[in-house]
Amino acid sequence: MQAQSAARDHVSVEISHTEDDIVSSIQGKMEVISSSINIRRVPERLRGEYSRHYLPQLVSIGPYHRGKLTSMDDHKWRYLFTLLNRNPDIGLTLDKCVKSLRELEHRARRSYDGDINLSSNDFIEMMLVDGCFILELFIKCSSRSLRRRNDSLFCTPGKLYDLRCDLVLLENQIPLFVLQRLFQIVPIPKQCTHSLYDLAFRFFKSMIPGEQEYLREKLNEEAHHLLDLIHNCLIPANYTKKDAPTRNGLDKHAVELQVAGIKFKRLATRSVLDVEFSKGVLYVPALRINPSTVILLRNLIALEQSRCVDTPCVTSYANLIHKLMSSEKDEKLFCEQRIVSNHLDGDAKVFQLFGDLCKGLILQDYHYEELCVQMKEYIDRKKRRTSKCNQKTDQQASKQSTLIVLAIIVLIMIFIGTLFSALSFFLHHN
Known part of the structure; x- marks a missing residue:
């Protein structure tokens, strides 16, 4: 009996070890996939004279620009204390945060491109301070009662605007799973009843173009960081990745398309990327262009061009608008149709902006290829119909000309016959 019992125990141990091996293997594979590099440097070909659109001006988040904007360090630590206090x-909350971040450290480091030259403690401290700063900022934005009267971020005009611009920069991100884990641990005030996604959307909604309710629903999709969260909510509803390379583009700008018979109408709903063509009308969602829009578009494109995502829909959109709006006349047409409203500084033109956005882009998957094909086919059909109508008109005119000539000939024949009859009458009577 003892031998049988020992055998049973031995078998039980073997099974347990086997299960542990499988669990460890599966967990390792999941971590490799989930820890893929998704926070990269902006490609050099995009920077040019617009490097300022990729660099934080007020607050640095994550390792790439750490230590360059030290004036906000005290504010970060105050927000950390306010959140945890x-x-x-x-002490207990802080201990839980540190232990959780220690567990996530390897995965978080793998989220960044290149080596992060920080010790384990420094890296965890950075994730804690930056992550809690963002969470407390979101929480304070959601409820006025949680803000102190002397908080310069809310009292100084333009600071919140600058913060929003800084927090959408590709090089100024921390992994979203870090924010999610901290949000589960830190004490959330009772005045704040929103989820992390709701808080993020409420903070960024003023700079995301499109219908807010539609965009908010898409924020629940999995994302790697805050910029990626915004990118996900802008992906067109009908987006499908193409296996074949792009072959067709747009060879006419807006004014030329209008002359060719295509009309333009403003579409006021959904994502700004949901451009549609139907029955000779190109429906383009309204786009309000201001300096923060430019920064957002540039960094969304940088996100796509750095191969951090496999849905280059913003790159496709920039290319489409650039092709449509390639001159001041095109921009005037778009403004008249209330498709574009220009709120840029000085005399800056929107058509020039999109021309600059498209410099250095690599476009392999053009989302609007089918739309361009549809417009070309519509123009060709319209030309054929016009040609047939002209041909029919020419034929009718030719027939009418022939009939007129015949009528004239008949009249001449009648006249000649009458003339000969008259001459014959007079000759016989004389």
């Missing part, structure tokens, strides 16, 4: 046992 809502729990009477601040």
